[in-house]
Amino acid sequence: MTETALTTNQSFIDLEDQVAAHNYSPLPVVVTEAEGIWVTDVEGNRYLDALSGYSALNFGHRHPDLVAAAKAQLDRSTLTSRAFHNDQLGPFCRDLAALVGKESVLPMNTGAEAVETALKIARKWGYLVKGVPADTAEVVVMSGNFHGRTTTIISFSDDPEAHDHYGPYTPGFVTVPYGDLAAIEAAITDHTVAVLVEPIQGEQGVQIPKEGFLPGLRELCTERNVLMVADEIQSGLGRTGTTLACGYEGVEADMYTLGKALGGGIIPVSAVAADRKVMDVITPGTHGSTFGGNPLAAAVGHAVVKLLATGEHQAHAAELEPYFREQLEALIGKGVVAVRVRGLWAGVDIDPDVMTGKAACKALAKKGVLAKDTHGSTIRLAPPLTITKDELTVVTDTLAEVVAEAAAAR
Known part of the structure; x- marks a missing residue:
């Protein structure tokens, strides 16, 4: 295969699809830079990372x-x-x-x-x-x-x-x-x-x-x-x-x-x-x-x-937990059927009649928030422990928008 210039998300996705094993089904986002809670794709779009590499990035990117x-x-x-x-x-x-x-x-x-x-x-x-x-x-x-x-x-x-x-x-x-x-x-x-x-x-x-x-x-x-x-x-x-x-x-x-x-x-x-x-x-x-x-x-x-x-990061996660839970539980009955929260870790069960977990994550990504689905209708949220309350609100508000739009489109 000859080397060609890759400049867009899709061009990188296509190349990966051709030469890398298909053991994942990632969202169509190609990350090229990352700092703290934010990542940027090859087209310059910025996303709040609410997955943290399945908790591998508890302290954010490039602490x-x-x-x-x-x-x-x-x-x-x-x-x-x-x-x-x-x-x-x-x-x-x-x-x-x-x-x-x-x-x-x-x-x-x-x-x-x-x-x-x-x-x-x-x-x-x-x-x-x-x-x-x-x-x-x-x-x-x-x-x-x-x-x-x-x-x-x-x-x-x-x-x-x-x-x-x-x-x-x-x-x-x-x-x-x-x-x-x-x-x-x-x-x-x-x-x-x-x-x-x-x-x-x-x-x-x-x-x-x-x-x-x-x-x-x-x-x-x-x-x-x-x-x-x-x-x-x-x-x-x-x-x-x-x-x-x-x-x-x-x-x-x-x-x-x-x-x-x-x-x-x-x-x-x-x-x-x-x-x-x-x-x-x-x-x-x-x-x-x-x-x-x-x-x-x-x-x-x-x-x-x-x-x-120092205990600082543990204390921060514990401090934000009640707010995180409150914001997510407010979505129950509005496209969400159940929520589980401990610290800065949440499982959110999307109403399967509204959308799948994968569809929710794709919609979140389009609005600038990255999350991951599991077992059909559930999404996981695990933002870096360095996230602020205002930044956490971006995550929950964006999720609220996504499920509301999906529910309205039924």
């Missing part, structure tokens, strides 16, 4: 502290592999462990890698510490879960698009209804090593369990000598108005998986955090990653931790 940390590290070293020590990894792990209340951190790259790592740790803990017979370990998982797209993880997904046609599937997982303590208790056997849970199911449309579920799960896991593993990859690091979504009800899991926002929107960074009594089943040679814990990733991740250590 100056994070860019500075990356630039400084680029001038020093970027990769050593874990065959050697580097001067960024220790400080990063120390401060991340302190932030989430754990003793040890195992750094990886992507969120799916963090979940895979946590599953390996849980199984090995089950064999070496709990005494589960070899190759019989079970992990209880939730319906509607989303933990990534690796072969093992999609083995226990109940989303046909993620799951179907990739078998044979990895055994050892038992699925129960999300938020159902009685079902979890019934599913736990002497072979159960862990319960894997999203404190809030983001991909499912920001589904928030009933109050008391997480504390009850914590109590149950302790009573049955089972690890509580909380996937905080989307929900963690300030998104919900607390450092971790588990913290909303004062719950401490045995292991956390972290990612997305940990890389500041600059580089993939993920991690598993746990106390030594769990983490130390991992010994030299039993797990690794060429890029996990590289000095560039550690420098950026450390800068993210420093932003969160």
Whole structure:
């Protein structure tokens, strides 16, 4: 293919459609520049980013502290592999462990890698510490879960698009209804090593369990000598108005998986955090990653931790939550049927008789607001934690316009 000048959104879209795998169905916006909560396409149109890269951009695009940390590290070293020590990894792990209340951190790259790592740790803990017979370990998982797209993880997904046609599937997982303590208790056997849970199911449309579920799960896991593993990859690091979504009800899991926002929107960074009594089943040679814990990733991740250590961003998300909820709930009965809000994270169920979630997101984009649909009629809103109240009003007012226009056109 010969090189040609690309100048419009459509020309870039057409090229991508020709040469890139069709594993996404993106909105027709081609971003070329981004700063804070705003992005600009190749034609110069400006949009408010209310998706934040599925919470990978909790601090907005190109946050100056994070860019500075990356630039400084680029001038020093970027990769050593874990065959050697580097001067960024220790400080990063120390401060991340302190932030989430754990003793040890195992750094990886992507969120799916963090979940895979946590599953390996849980199984090995089950064999070496709990005494589960070899190759019989079970992990209880939730319906509607989303933990990534690796072969093992999609083995226990109940989303046909993620799951179907990739078998044979990895055994050892038992699925129960999300938020159902009685079902979890019934599913736990002497072979159960862990319960894997999203404190809030983001991909499912920001589904928030009933109050008391997480504390009850914590109590149950302790009573049955089972690890509580909380996937905080989307929900963690300030998104919900607390450092971790588990913290909303004062719950401490045995292991956390972290990612997305940990890389500041600059580089993939993920991690598993746990106390030594769990983490130390991992010994030299039993797990690794060429890029996990590289000095560039550690420098950026450390800068993210420093932003969160002040509590400022968590407090801002918590402060805006009531207003965010009020503005969205005002749309119920006016093209919206249900709303779920925690911090600066919302799932909005559009009336399917009015429009689909994808249609709503396309209409929002035409009016300068970027969001993402999921499961047909639901859209997710997750603006950067740096957004102001006035800017948040732009998001909710624009959504109000979109559903009102769609309802009027019926």
